[in-house]
Amino acid sequence: MKxxxxxxxxxxxxxxxKLVWEKWIxxxxxxxxDNTPGGETCQAQNR
Incomplete structure (x- = not known):
């Protein structure tokens, strides 16, 4: 599995x-x- x-x-x-990956998923x-700790959003997005 990928x-x-x-x-x-x-x-x-x-x-x-991106469509291929979304189809595979x-x-x-x-x-x-989801590699972010605790499922939080990326810090760059919060700025």
Whole structure:
């Protein structure tokens, strides 16, 4: 199974690649990982 973290997925610039990852996640072929501590949002987004 493939894995990708949420921050990486949010920063993929290629729209086709992002759609492929989202499709794999929806089909259960890939796993979305949240690496932020406690599920908090990225500090850069809070500024």
């Amino acid at each position: 894995e990708i973290n949420k921050q990486t997925l949010d920063h993929i610039y290629d729209p086709i690649a 929806a089909e259960g072929k890939a796993k979305l990982i």
